[in-house]
Amino acid sequence: MGANEGSLLDKQFQQVKKQAQQQQYQQMAQSVKPKQTWVKNAVAAFLVGGSITAFAQIIQNIFQSAGLAQKEAGTATLMIMVFLGAFFTGLGIYDNLGKFAGAGSIVPITGFANSIVSPALEFKREGFVYGVAAKMFTIAGPVLVYGFVTSVIIGLIAYFFQ
Amino acid sequence: MPGVKKVGQRTIQFANPPVVMATASIVGPKEGEGPLADCFDKIVQDTYYGEKTWEKAETKMLAEAVEMVIKKAGLQTGDIDYLFAGDLLNQTISANYAARQLAIPFFGLYGACSTMYEGTILASILVDGGFAEKVVAATSSHHNTAERQYRYPTELGSQRPMTAQWTVTGAGAMLIAKEGSGPRITHATVGKVVDQGIKDPNDMGAAMAPAAADTIITHLQDTGRKPEDYDLIVTGDLATVGKALVEKLTQQQNIDLSKNYTDCGILIYDPSQDVHAGGSGCACSAVVTCSYLLEEMIAGKYKRILGVGTGALMSPCSCQQGDSIPGIGHAVVFEMS
Amino acid sequence: MSILLAFIIGGLICVIGQLIMDLTPYNITPGHVLVGYVTMGALISSVGLYQPLVDLAGAGATIPLSGFGHTLAQGVLQAVKSKGLLGVFGGGIEATAVGIAAAVVFGYVMAVIFNPQG
Numbered sequence: 001m002g003a004n005e006g007s008l009l010d011k012q013f014q015q016v017k018k019q020a021q022q023q024q025y026q027q028m029a030q031s032v033k034p035k036q037t038w039v040k041n042a043v044a045a046f047l048v049g050g051s052i053t054a055f056a057q058i059i060q061n062i063f064q065s066a067g068l069a070q071k072e073a074g075t076a077t078l079m080i081m082v083f084l085g086a087f088f089t090g091l092g093i094y095d096n097l098g099k100f101a102g103a104g105s106i107v108p109i110t111g112f113a114n115s116i117v118s119p120a121l122e123f124k125r126e127g128f129v130y131g132v133a134a135k136m137f138t139i140a141g142p143v144l145v146y147g148f149v150t151s152v153i154i155g156l157i158a159y160f161f162q
Numbered sequence: 163m164p165g166v167k168k169v170g171q172r173t174i175q176f177a178n179p180p181v182v183m184a185t186a187s188i189v190g191p192k193e194g195e196g197p198l199a200d201c202f203d204k205i206v207q208d209t210y211y212g213e214k215t216w217e218k219a220e221t222k223m224l225a226e227a228v229e230m231v232i233k234k235a236g237l238q239t240g241d242i243d244y245l246f247a248g249d250l251l252n253q254t255i256s257a258n259y260a261a262r263q264l265a266i267p268f269f270g271l272y273g274a275c276s277t278m279y280e281g282t283i284l285a286s287i288l289v290d291g292g293f294a295e296k297v298v299a300a301t302s303s304h305h306n307t308a309e310r311q312y313r314y315p316t317e318l319g320s321q322r323p324m325t326a327q328w329t330v331t332g333a334g335a336m337l338i339a340k341e342g343s344g345p346r347i348t349h350a351t352v353g354k355v356v357d358q359g360i361k362d363p364n365d366m367g368a369a370m371a372p373a374a375a376d377t378i379i380t381h382l383q384d385t386g387r388k389p390e391d392y393d394l395i396v397t398g399d400l401a402t403v404g405k406a407l408v409e410k411l412t413q414q415q416n417i418d419l420s421k422n423y424t425d426c427g428i429l430i431y432d433p434s435q436d437v438h439a440g441g442s443g444c445a446c447s448a449v450v451t452c453s454y455l456l457e458e459m460i461a462g463k464y465k466r467i468l469g470v471g472t473g474a475l476m477s478p479c480s481c482q483q484g485d486s487i488p489g490i491g492h493a494v495v496f497e498m499s
Numbered sequence: 500m501s502i503l504l505a506f507i508i509g510g511l512i513c514v515i516g517q518l519i520m521d522l523t524p525y526n527i528t529p530g531h532v533l534v535g536y537v538t539m540g541a542l543i544s545s546v547g548l549y550q551p552l553v554d555l556a557g558a559g560a561t562i563p564l565s566g567f568g569h570t571l572a573q574g575v576l577q578a579v580k581s582k583g584l585l586g587v588f589g590g591g592i593e594a595t596a597v598g599i600a601a602a603v604v605f606g607y608v609m610a611v612i613f614n615p616q617g
Contacts, residue, residue: 022359029360029368032406034324034439038521041321045517046510049563053509056558057502074561079601081562086605089317090613098319103516105319106529107536107563108509109598115533116602118317120610122310125215132610136603139318139530143564144599147537147571151591154545155575159587162579209617216617306617316617320529321520362525 048101052108085110089117115139170384179346180289183339185452186231188223190331196431201453216306224302225260227333242266243294246281249302275399277301278448279471279492283350285338302333303443325365327401327442334448345459349495351381357488363481367404370472370489375411377491393464398447398472401427401440426450447471459498467496508556512563540568
């Protein structure tokens with residue numbers, strides 16, 4: 001019994017010691033990490049993200065001046081932007097833009113299109129069912145899942161509390 | 163009772179040090195633009211290498227590297243007793259499919275990025291033990307196949323953090339024989355799996371550094387040597403972050419590596435190549451060892467090198483489940499007599 | 500003027516995403532940012548705070564993925580009024596159907612036409 005207790009204590013002691021050691025190491029690892037260039041990244045994200053949305057606004061203005069209602073013009077613009085995002089991913093340009101712009105090219109809807117096309121392209125060799133079609137949603141799928149679930153929850157709340 | 167060829171805790175001292183008869187290295191376009199471009203046997207300009215998929219391209223590179231090393235030694239495939247090979251892909255398909263066309267008795271290995279050194283140690287054991295005369299150790303990795311498997315699709319517009327490393331595209335092979343001329347393998351220290359709780363898969367250098375430092379320290383203790391006994395101490399793919407950590411960890415044990423220590427992941431690329439921390443992947447230590455390092459030994463620049471192949475033994479699955487990244491480091495001493 | 504506002508607001512929305520990715524631990528990935536934007540966009544929109552931003556910045560607020568969340572939320576809120584419980588389930592998806600179908604179809608077509616370049 002005593003010996004058992006001793007070895008149990010010993011085990012615990014070893015564990016605590018190991019944890020302390022790991023923590024110490026992780027602090028050390030943190031200290032040698034190269035600085036994330038977050039100011040530069042934020043500026044790049046602002047410029048590219050702003051340019052993408054400004055470009056979309058230009059298209060929307062054109063649609064509106066051609067006589068489309070604001071809502072229809074918005075939807076048509078969305079489609080054009082999705083197409084462009086998909087097209088430039090296909091050309092192999094969008095990933096290079098993303099390397100520079102980060103969230104600036106991830107957050108706009110063109111980035112959503114990129115997240116659909118890039119795995120679809122990449123897994124073409126694994127076939128058109130389990131490759132292209134299945135992998136298409138590896139990143140976009142979660143977006144749709146959480147988007148739909150949120151919308152249904154909002155709908156339920158609106159339904160029962162109005 | 164310890165083995166007669168074992169010294170200290172876990173170091174092998176070869177009784178009849180095997181010879182590196184020949185080496186071969188093939189790399190992709192990005193490595194071909196790096197500072198070691200002139201050292202490689204072949205630079206492939208197309209990441210597909212004429213194949214339909216990147217996986218097939220990697221297999222082709224690996225098979226070609228093995229054939230090349232045999233040819234460089236002036237031998238035939240039939241002269242080779244065994245082949246040790248491995249890579250990063252699931253079920254090590256590059257190695258398996260390369261072995262399918264090579265028809266050499268084959269041991270498949272998985273040591274992540276340490277595979278070249280793991281294979282070298284095992285091949286040397288077979289040769290020194292008298293189980294074989296000529297053994298080939300080889301490995302490969304490919305930036306795009308690794309990226310697909312471990313991270314994101316290559317066309318996804320995501321940013322890599324500054325600690326991230328760039329997987330080397332290429333394949334390296336080493337022919338280890340009982341007799342011949344060339345650098346000899348005198349010692350090997352087998353690594354332990356060490357895990358200091360690093361979880362960030364974009365910070366592999368930090369995950370592997372404790373294992374590398376552990377192996378280096380143990381090796382020096384086992385052999386009773388000092389860092390100065392080596393012309394060069396070189397780790398596999400720790401890159402800038404991991405190298406800095408190894409220096410700090412060894413300093414804590416009063417071992418000063420600052421004079422003659424470097425890393426293959428730093429040697430292979432120029433900082434201007436936008437690889438962030440440096441190179442990684444099986445091919446990183448393989449192509450640098452099988453070209454630059456051993457060639458410089460033959461040229462007489464280095465007499466004795468301690469190479470430590472480092473590997474991060476995680477999978478995307480273990481990372482997503484939140485487990486930390488275990489690392490390993492295998493050390494091999496190359497000596498020019 | 501509308502273009503300048505779209506540029507500034509759109510840019511700022513992207514900067515928030517960049518800061519989230521850069522200043523949080525490694526396990527916040529682009530996927531998490533996208534999911535977060537849609538969810539937050541829908542929640543903010545459901546309490547009526549996103550529409551003013553859209554009125555101000557136009558595409559600057561609708562093109563970022565939070566605008567997708569906005570469309571989901573507005574779609575479901577309107578459908579609840581007109582269709583009741585069925586609208587709860589259909590409204591969001593109906594309102595975003597064009598965008599999603601476009602993304603899927605264009606995505607598929609691009610995958611057929613192009614090959615990844617690495």
